[in-house]
Amino acid sequence: MRGSAVDAASEAYRLFSAEVSELILWVNGAFGSGKTQTSHELHRRIPNSYVFDPENAGFYIRRNLPKELKLDDFQDFPMWRSIAYEMLGYLDREYGGIVIVPMTVVDPSYFGEIVGRLRADGADVRHFALCASKETLLRRLRSRGDGANSWPALQIDRCVEGLKNEAFRYHLDTEGLSVAEAAEAIAELAGIRLVPDNRGPLRKWADRVRTQIGHIRWR
Numbered sequence: 001m002r003g004s005a006v007d008a009a010s011e012a013y014r015l016f017s018a019e020v021s022e023l024i025l026w027v028n029g030a031f032g033s034g035k036t037q038t039s040h041e042l043h044r045r046i047p048n049s050y051v052f053d054p055e056n057a058g059f060y061i062r063r064n065l066p067k068e069l070k071l072d073d074f075q076d077f078p079m080w081r082s083i084a085y086e087m088l089g090y091l092d093r094e095y096g097g098i099v100i101v102p103m104t105v106v107d108p109s110y111f112g113e114i115v116g117r118l119r120a121d122g123a124d125v126r127h128f129a130l131c132a133s134k135e136t137l138l139r140r141l142r143s144r145g146d147g148a149n150s151w152p153a154l155q156i157d158r159c160v161e162g163l164k165n166e167a168f169r170y171h172l173d174t175e176g177l178s179v180a181e182a183a184e185a186i187a188e189l190a191g192i193r194l195v196p197d198n199r200g201p202l203r204k205w206a207d208r209v210r211t212q213i214g215h216i217r218w219r
Contacts, residue, residue, distance in 0.1 A: 020191050021048065024092055024123055026101045026115065027186070028168060029130030030159035031152030032137035032144075034179055038130065039102035040211045041183040045194040048097035054084040055103060075105065081113045088114070092123045098192065104155075106162025126190045129168045130182065132175050134160065144212055179208065 025042070027035045043051050058074030074080050084103075091099045105111050115125050132140075137156050138148060146152050163171070170189065174182045180197065187194045199207070 020098075020124070022092075022096060022098065022124070023190070024088055024099045024101060024118065024125040025186070025190060025192070026103065026125060026127040027130065028104060028106075028127060028163065029174075030106075030132075030137055030156050030163065031104060032140040032146075032156070033130035033132055034140065034174060034182060035102040035104065035130060037179045037208055037211055038182045038186070039100045040207075041179050042100055042187065042192075042194075044207065045183065045187075045197055046098050046100075046192060047195060049100055050091070050095060050097060051100045051102065052087065052091060053102060054080070054087070057083045057087070075107070075110055081110055085114045085117050088118055089121060089123065092118065092121075104159060106159045106165075106168070108162075108165050108167040111167055127168065127170065128186050128189070129163045129171050130174045131160075131163070131171050132173070136175060180204075 027039045027042075029035045039051055043049050058077075058080050061077055061080055062070055062074050071077060088099065088101065105114070115127065118125050134156055137160075138153060141147075141150065141153050162168075172182065172185060172189075177185065184194065186192075197204075
């Protein structure tokens with residue numbers, strides 16, 4: 001692996017060297033950091049895994065409220081944070097595998113309401129923030145059709161600044177990493193065994209296009 005992302009891991013994360021089969025793997029990062037693609041790459045290579053996207057609950061809340069009650073950011077609804085916590089707690093207790101969560105959260109207090117509570121309950125939550133320069137984030141957003149004035153692009157500065165908080169360690173620099181390399185770095189740091197990726201280039205491309213199309217959001 002490129003030189004490598006794992007070589008830069010802190011010793012604190014080396015305590016995850018023992019292989020695990022049950023945990024919550026939270027993949028954070030600014031919009032355009034590759035959370036969704038990396039999470040689905042992990043899912044494809046972890047047999048007993050499930051991708052839980054709390055964003056779906058946020059869109060449900062917004063679709064089912066009168067316009068007078070809608071907020072610009074669904075994370076500001078206490079009910080969204082409660083749903084994310086309750087759902088992840090249920091999955092952690094009942095699923096018996098690895099739950100992958102691709103979700104941008106940059107407010108430490110909101111993060112504490114979800115991840116802090118889960119950890120206090122005894123859940124093993126391993127968090128990774130995918131980091132890249134603003135230029136790279138904007139380029140990645142353009143590649144999926146989000147211009148410089150789109151909602152995701154306008155959140156970059158806020159997200160990058162918020163993720164500097166120590167609450168959001170481990171910070172994984174993805175500037176020079178492919179999606180596969182980022183997934184492999186996370187798996188190694190978290191102590192998760194990936195199955196070999198025997199797909200050809202065309203199948204890999206098709207899988208990523210399907211993932212991208214499946215996560216187009218209309219705001």
